Amino acid sequence: MSAAGEPLRRIAIVGGGQVAILTAIGLKRAVPGCEVVVLVTQGDPRDFADHAASALPFSNRLHHRLGITEDVLIGQAGGSHRLILRYIGWGGAGQHGAMAYGSASGVPQQARFAAQWGGGSRSAGAARAPGSLAEVLANAGRFAVHQGEGTGPVDKLDYAMRWDPAAYRALLSAEAQRIGVRLVSGGIARVEMGAGGVAAISSTQGERMTADLYVDCSGIARSVIGAHPEAEWREGTERTLYYAPLGQGMLALEDRLSLLPEGWLLELASRSGLQTILGARADIHEEAAARALQTQPAAKVALHEDAVREPWIGNVIAIGDAAACMEPLAFLPIDLAHRMLDLLLELLPGRIIDPRERSEFNRRARLMLDGVHESLALHRAAPFARQVFAGDDPPDAVLSAIDQYTRRGRLPFREEYAFEAEERIGLYEALGFTRGIPPQERSGDARHVAALQAEFERSAKAALAQLPPYGQWMMQRLGARQA
Amino acid sequence: MQREGKPKTRVVVLGGGTAGWMTAAGLAKLLPDLAEVTLVESEDIGIVGVGEATLPHIRGFVERLGIDEATFMRATHATYKLGIDFRDFGSIGTSYIHPFGSFGEEVAGVGFHHWWLELERQGMAAPLGDYSFAVAAAKANRFAPPAEGTSLASTYGYAYQFDATLFGPFMREFGLANGVTRHEGRVTSVERDGDSGDVRALVMEDGRRIEGDLFVDCSGFRSLLLGETLGEEWEDWTHWLPCDRAAAMPCTHETEDIRPYTTATAMPAGWRWQIPLQHRMGNGYVFSSAHLSEDEACEAIRVAAEGEPLADPRVLRFRPGRRKHSWSHNVIGVGLASGFLEPLESTSIYLAQMAITYLIELFPEGGAIDGRDRDEFNRLVDIEYDRVRDFLILHYHVTTRDDSEFWNHVRTMAVPDSLAAKMDLWRKAGRIEKYADGLFYDASWIAVYVGQGLLPDKHDTRTAFADPHRVAAALERLRQEIDGEVARMPVHVAYLKREAARLAAQPA
CATH class of the missing domain: 3.50.50.60 (FAD/NAD(P)-binding domain)
Known part of the structure; x- marks a missing residue:
């Protein structure tokens, strides 16, 4: 007869960033009777998940489940909405495209239609019509989150949230303590290993702690998993990040990711300030970086990508930057951290950790990691990126995926992938890859394409008429909160 | 063009x-x-x-x-098909339907089957199939196409026989x-x-x-x-899959009703199918030639078939x-x-x-x-x-049957590593190896494991935090809701006739 496993009694989480605190909230909510302690450690500027100021739509659902509502994000953490990430120049000079979110992003339903009319990459000068409803709205600056159930085209749009990292962390911290998570400051002094893995950890304040499960969210310090003799690491690429001083705060529905000869340039339009980051090739000089950034950098960080092969070893699980350090492209580091946390909540162990549960977690986490690495590699394999990041040669699996996409319009199936099929198509197009027309779509008739185009125009027009200017709607929403 | x-x-x-x-x-x-x-x-x-x-x-x-x-x-x-009724597989006298559909739904991030296992332990659960719309409809010999959206009547699919x-x-x-x-x-x-x-x-x-x-x-x-x-x-x-022959023999329908599902009944050297079509019942004995002769299989299907034979048994050979x-x-x-x-x-x-x-x-x-x-x-x-191979082997391997050479073989044989790992994960932790590509997802695996009597040692710890009476009440509500909706569905034969009439009325 099957019995519920004995629940976890004490969980020790190591780390001081948003990933550690959100993990604590998730675990405390899952096992309310369990003592959840966060040993707060100092972070590193290379902890990109911990410093994330925006994520992907998956995080909206995770936040919602963990009781972090959108209202609170907007009201207390400078939250705002992104409908598209605009890619500029990845396919070559003048090329641009927009990646939208959700299964109704508009580009995909008929690739033929998309290729002829919308989503395909265009060279300079050629007019490029918006490839998705999200892009139409972003261009017009109109959007409002629809409350309640609906079936119109607007209801199918998905979006990502931005937030102010410091305010967001403070908000999480307050929420964690409210539900009974204990935060212990002072950092970690010692990790004691025993027969079953980690036996205890001690804080610099002299507190010695034992737990059933240790979750390492300490960023690239890897305070716990790094001490584990069985942890194996694989290496990735090198990059130097230059941060411009924080700019004006703004309300915008899009962020921008450009590719310059020096590297990529992210412009994140946060309410608390425009954040501009240059991800430069490791050999770029500081003056060149400053020119690309169009200002003197306020900060500079060199990173060397790596990832642990098995994020769950014995009684230690690494989540976030502790599991994988990667360049912060397309919000993938924080998305990966959130999806790994979600996986841990799905496969939540009992006091006695079953090795099979652990290996199922590792199997799926590895698929997630592989998927993220593939998405990063896809960026570096974009037509112009091949020149900019020469030397970062794409792995065979990525080349094969690009080949299938450009020749046949196919997306080889991936398990545990960050993006849905429609979003993947949007990403390929934004990066300057032109989708091949699948054999089965070669014989479509022109009337069908025209009908789809008319339908798209109708829904775009209807959406524009239905939705208020985004700024106006946000002000109302903020006003309503204060009232 | x-x-x-x-x-x-x-x-x-x-x-x-x-x-x-x-x-x-x-x-x-x-x-x-x-x-x-x-x-x-x-x-x-x-x-x-x-x-x-x-x-x-x-x-x-x-x-x-x-x-x-x-x-x-x-x-x-x-005819329409909502799933397969497996009889005598886990042990003689037991049966379960593997539906084209799910069982209940996830609650608080914990899969339905964990809640069911916890109630089962406490002796408060109805059979798992009672919480599946497709199973309930199949048992009631009723059929209607699934609803759109996310309602209860959207939680199943169907195929044809x-x-x-x-x-x-x-x-x-x-x-x-x-x-x-x-x-x-x-x-x-x-x-x-x-x-x-x-x-x-x-x-x-x-x-x-x-x-x-x-x-x-x-x-x-x-x-x-x-x-x-x-x-x-x-x-x-x-x-792994020793069956390499089938003795097929159609026969007449025994009753007015036409089942909206296929029946697979385990036999001493394999299993036999009953597939209800509009005009007849398909029968066949899939067997292992190492354990049964062709003549014996033909005789066995003649005896087992319930209606009047419409032809002599025909033997098909495969590998x-x-x-x-x-x-x-x-x-x-x-x-x-x-x-x-x-x-x-x-x-x-x-x-x-x-x-x-x-x-x-x-x-x-x-x-x-x-x-x-x-x-x-x-x-x-x-x-x-x-993926299909592993799932098929599972039906033979998860059994306590020891009444024939054939079942002794399949019960004790070594299975592929990929399947052994999946079964281990279920046995020890009550979890299903998750994949989204290929055939047969969580609900299918759970149907066979539970249906053939393989309950895990453990299930999710979170099910122990809830008051079992409240969980039982929620499951009971689901069961009644399913029963109520199924009772409003047309019987399978009536639905088939209605569709036929609709077609006949259409201009050619």
Whole structure:
């Protein structure tokens, strides 16, 4: 007869960033009777998940489940909405495209239609019509989150949230303590290993702690998993990040990711300030970086990508930057951290950790990691990126995926992938890859394409008429909160 | 619309059975500008007519070809199928339905089956199937198409049970109407290119030479092109799936009711099917020839069949396994020529359909095959076969039966590592290895594990925090809601008659 496993009694989480605190909230909510302690450690500027100021739509659902509502994000953490990430120049000079979110992003339903009319990459000068409803709205600056159930085209749009990292962390911290998570400051002094893995950890304040499960969210310090003799690491690429001083705060529905000869340039339009980051090739000089950034950098960080092969070893699980350090492209580091946390909540162990549960977690986490690495590699394999990041040669699996996409319009199936099929198509197009027309779509008739185009125009027009200017709607929403 | 003046790829399909005509019809209809399809068949060669029961995917195939469901059902004397009723598998006297649908829903991030296991432990749970809409409808002999959206009545799917000897001809008619050229006669030799080894042409008994760029081998177990000509290696799976024969015998319906599900009853040396069609009941005994003679099997099916026999039992022979590569040179195997997995979960037509789908996606333009597409095709076909194989083995291996040599063998045999790992995860932690590609997801695995009596040692710890009486009350509400909605569905026969009447009223 099957019995519920004995629940976890004490969980020790190591780390001081948003990933550690959100993990604590998730675990405390899952096992309310369990003592959840966060040993707060100092972070590193290379902890990109911990410093994330925006994520992907998956995080909206995770936040919602963990009781972090959108209202609170907007009201207390400078939250705002992104409908598209605009890619500029990845396919070559003048090329641009927009990646939208959700299964109704508009580009995909008929690739033929998309290729002829919308989503395909265009060279300079050629007019490029918006490839998705999200892009139409972003261009017009109109959007409002629809409350309640609906079936119109607007209801199918998905979006990502931005937030102010410091305010967001403070908000999480307050929420964690409210539900009974204990935060212990002072950092970690010692990790004691025993027969079953980690036996205890001690804080610099002299507190010695034992737990059933240790979750390492300490960023690239890897305070716990790094001490584990069985942890194996694989290496990735090198990059130097230059941060411009924080700019004006703004309300915008899009962020921008450009590719310059020096590297990529992210412009994140946060309410608390425009954040501009240059991800430069490791050999770029500081003056060149400053020119690309169009200002003197306020900060500079060199990173060397790596990832642990098995994020769950014995009684230690690494989540976030502790599991994988990667360049912060397309919000993938924080998305990966959130999806790994979600996986841990799905496969939540009992006091006695079953090795099979652990290996199922590792199997799926590895698929997630592989998927993220593939998405990063896809960026570096974009037509112009091949020149900019020469030397970062794409792995065979990525080349094969690009080949299938450009020749046949196919997306080889991936398990545990960050993006849905429609979003993947949007990403390929934004990066300057032109989708091949699948054999089965070669014989479509022109009337069908025209009908789809008319339908798209109708829904775009209807959406524009239905939705208020985004700024106006946000002000109302903020006003309503204060009232 | 002709593309850039590239000539069409000349496709020659060898074999006029179900797989052959599905392939020819699919290519002709969906790739009219890329493919020129010829099919070679011989009236002298009988067709196996595999699979009278199907999986929900077949609906996509029929729809994609633009065929009206009711027309298709009338032509093939089809009935609706909500799942399979497995009897005597885990132990004699037990039964469960593997539905095309789910059981309950996740609560607080914890899968339904964990809650059910906790209540079961406390003696407060009804059978798992009571929480599945598809199972409840099947048991009540009722059918209506699933609802749209997220309501309870949207939590299932359906397939068809049809006369396979009529399905092939239906696809033939459709294929011919869509431009397939048909050649009648026997192939006496196969011409190959001296350098590449590719197949160039089929030479017929009367001297005709049928050239092609791409050959689809649908010649059944003979596998004339892939096996005999190219010598593509066969991977034998008899040690895991020992059944290699079927004795089939149709009979009359015993009752007015027509079940909206297939029945699979375990037998001393295999299992037997009952597939209700509109006009008759399909019966067959799938058995292991190492454990039972053909005569014994024929006798056994005569005794077991419930209605009046409509023919003498006919024995079909097969080999479980697959070709190491389904696409080799310019030859692609579809159906039995590429592999066979016994019909326990009605996967034959599905496997053919998936091969056709992948072939369409990877179809070579202008007759030129790209090695990358061939590799991708083989990779995809491998995933399908491996996943189905493991799931089939599970039905035999999870048993306490020790009443025959056959069951002693399958109960104690070593299973593939991939399956052993999945079963271990279930046994120790009550969890299902998750994947989204291929066939048979969580609900299917749970149905078989629980249905065949393999409960795990542990389930999710979070189920212990909730008040069991509240959980029991919630499950009871779900059960009653399902029962209430099922009671409002039409009985299966009435729904079939209504559809037939609707079709008859349509202008031809």
